[in-house]
Amino acid sequence: MWEYTDKVKEHFINPKNVGELPDANGIGEVGSMACGDALKLYIKVDENDRIVDVKFQTFGCASAIASSSALTEMIMGKPLVEAEKITNDDIADYLGGLPKEKMHCSVLGKDALKKAIEDYRGVAAAGPEGEIVCECFGVTDKQIEEAVSENHLKTIEDVTNYIKAGGGCGNCHEKIQEIIDTFYKKPGVIVPKPRKLTNIAKIKLIEDTLDREIKPALMQDGGNIELVDIDGDVVFVKLKGTCATCSASQLTLKNYVEIKLRELVAPGLVVEEVK
Amino acid sequence: MDVVYMDNNATTAVAPEVKDEMLPFMTEYYGNPSSMHTFGGQVGRKIVEARERVAQLINADPSEVIFTSCGTESDNTAIRAALASNPDKKHIITTRVEHPAIKNLCENLEKKHYHVTWVPVDKKGNLDCDYLYDHLTDDTALVSVMWANNETGVVFPIAEISRHARERGIVFHTDAVQAAGKVSVDVKAAEVDMLSMSGHKIHALKGVGVLYIRKGTKFSPFMIGGHQEQGRRGGTENVASIIGLGKAAQMAKAHLGAGMEQVKSLRDRLEQGLLKSIPNTILNGDKQNRLPNTLNLSFEYVEGEAILLMMDKYSICASSGSACTSGSLEPSHVLRAMGVPFTAAHGSIRFSLSVYNTEKEVDFVIEKLPPIIAKLRQMSPFWKEGTCRAQ
Known part of the structure; x- marks a missing residue:
């Protein structure tokens, strides 16, 4: 069960400003039913660029409904220039915080507001900028970079919690990691290119991968592996336990250890056994 | 309560x-x-x-x-x-x-x-x-x-x-x-x-x-x-x-005999009561070839976690195949394997009964759930009374 604050529960059970607004002059729609949450935000802006009325419709979980309701309270009566400054963190703070897995609900609110304001200003309703990275939830590289930048996200899991990207099939994890890495490596011009590891980073990553992925798997069958040396792309290892005497050890080495290392560290790696 | x-x-x-x-x-x-x-x-x-x-x-x-x-x-x-x-x-x-x-x-x-x-x-x-x-x-x-x-x-x-x-x-x-x-x-x-x-x-x-x-x-x-x-x-x-x-x-x-027959009749009562009073509701699973205690329903255009929490107000306990309840972002692998569309999977609720449930409890759920679904649908941008099927 999620731990929701009393404020989230209150806005969920008794949401404010629910419904359609027939005389709205700005509408922002984000999300879809397939995604599991969607928000349609209606704003009415007067001649002084002040939001004089606001309504919402939400399909989604308790925190999506609460975030939408909170947003409407936050922007009601506000000049556009002020409303524009609201971030997803502001929405979450207003609610006394959201579980981290639910931060994407506050992002939904922020995005809908941005779209509604754009709609009011007559800015061409363009689709999200950039190229789609996460096919499952239709999230682009620009959106991921924006979320990383605004919320200081460090891991793929963070990105998923905020904007859902990577939460489906997982095929885009590598690309998301690249976006995160690239973001933290600037400033300067970003030249997207395949990640090239420095020697020290490569050694570290090989060690980590052996410890985290490979050793536990081998140990389940009574075996183990030890890193002896790394020379360029050649990784020298020693097989231990049952692996040392197993007739299938070469198979394990090439079909498992090498493939894992190539997948997780660098594609050119070769694993050699030291007796 | x-x-x-x-x-x-x-x-x-x-x-x-x-x-x-x-x-x-x-x-x-x-x-x-x-x-x-x-x-x-x-x-x-x-x-x-x-x-x-x-x-x-x-x-x-x-x-x-x-x-x-x-x-x-x-x-x-x-x-x-x-x-x-x-x-x-x-x-x-x-x-x-x-x-x-x-x-x-x-x-x-x-x-x-x-x-x-x-x-x-x-x-x-x-x-x-x-x-x-x-x-x-x-x-x-x-x-x-x-x-x-x-x-x-x-x-x-x-x-x-x-x-x-x-x-x-x-x-x-x-x-x-x-x-x-x-x-x-x-x-x-x-x-x-x-x-x-x-x-x-x-x-x-x-x-x-x-x-x-x-x-x-x-x-x-x-x-x-x-x-x-x-x-x-x-x-x-x-x-x-x-x-x-x-x-x-x-x-x-x-x-196994009479006890489970009783559970089944309560389950059927719940199923009929909910299907009758809540439109756009789909039964997930095989109506005939099923455990006597299990009822899995999808309420279209609303999301499962929201339903569960609304029911929680009345201390009604059930579970959902919705993504939001799973800790991941994907709805139930079982419903997806059955080809239940995402839209319905997100709004799925599983009721599972036991010999300790009573007719009074079943009727309580039949009374409380329809207004919950109606309230959530009123909030949903996809819900248009009577026209939904066409979407």
Whole structure:
């Protein structure tokens, strides 16, 4: 069960400003039913660029409904220039915080507001900028970079919690990691290119991968592996336990250890056994 | 307000009779059943009785029953034992709708040189058995198919599948955690090699399970230790829980006839009441071929977690296949395997009843749920009364 604050529960059970607004002059729609949450935000802006009325419709979980309701309270009566400054963190703070897995609900609110304001200003309703990275939830590289930048996200899991990207099939994890890495490596011009590891980073990553992925798997069958040396792309290892005497050890080495290392560290790696 | 508990496929209330049976073994009778003295020995005799009671529920011989710590341990033990006794075979067949205990274990084995065939289900959640039979090969070490699905309650033709596996000399395991106690589970009639059960789904405590191993089945233990369970599962027995499970098994057997008929009639009353009063509601699963206690409904255009929390206000307990309740972002793998559209999967609610539910409780849910769905639909941008079907 999620731990929701009393404020989230209150806005969920008794949401404010629910419904359609027939005389709205700005509408922002984000999300879809397939995604599991969607928000349609209606704003009415007067001649002084002040939001004089606001309504919402939400399909989604308790925190999506609460975030939408909170947003409407936050922007009601506000000049556009002020409303524009609201971030997803502001929405979450207003609610006394959201579980981290639910931060994407506050992002939904922020995005809908941005779209509604754009709609009011007559800015061409363009689709999200950039190229789609996460096919499952239709999230682009620009959106991921924006979320990383605004919320200081460090891991793929963070990105998923905020904007859902990577939460489906997982095929885009590598690309998301690249976006995160690239973001933290600037400033300067970003030249997207395949990640090239420095020697020290490569050694570290090989060690980590052996410890985290490979050793536990081998140990389940009574075996183990030890890193002896790394020379360029050649990784020298020693097989231990049952692996040392197993007739299938070469198979394990090439079909498992090498493939894992190539997948997780660098594609050119070769694993050699030291007796 | 009293809790209206309709989440019995998640866990069940401990039966008062089960508690009474266990209590002395949590207090004065604390002896070790393996001890030589009378004080311990009297505990050992109660374990023998519990084993007999469990054996009777599934029509096994008591020597074929071992106690474990949970259904997941039973599943893991069974699968690893089958693979260990067929070291040259690298192929496993299971279904796309298994419990995570089987699903995640098999996905894990896929990474370790095993090849897994995932048998699909149709729209109603029934298994594509021909697909399964077509994929049996000489390399197949194990077939593992759940007896009944936890989310939809759909029951699989275990006797038929096990016969096909046996004809090819392949070990057959079934996860009967949801089926045991709800429908007749007869290991002799179905001729399964191994079967898993869990205590807390049949009104015993959490933390105790059963693995049935047919006499003559090759086996290697998962937990290595003392001679307990005839060396098939080391570790001092979880005495009180095992004794409680024995009592629960005895009661479950007694409830199989009229008791489950009563549960089914309550379930049907709930189903008809909700389908009648809430438009755009879809039944997930096979209406006929289902556990008597399970009802899985999709309420279109609303999201499951929101429904659960609204029901929580009235202390009504159920569960959902929605993404938001799972900790991941994807809705139930069972509903997706059935081809239930995302839109309906997000709004799915599972009610699972037990012999302790009453007609009054069912009517309470039928009264409270329609306004909840209506309120959430009023909020939903996709809901337009009467026109929804066309979308």
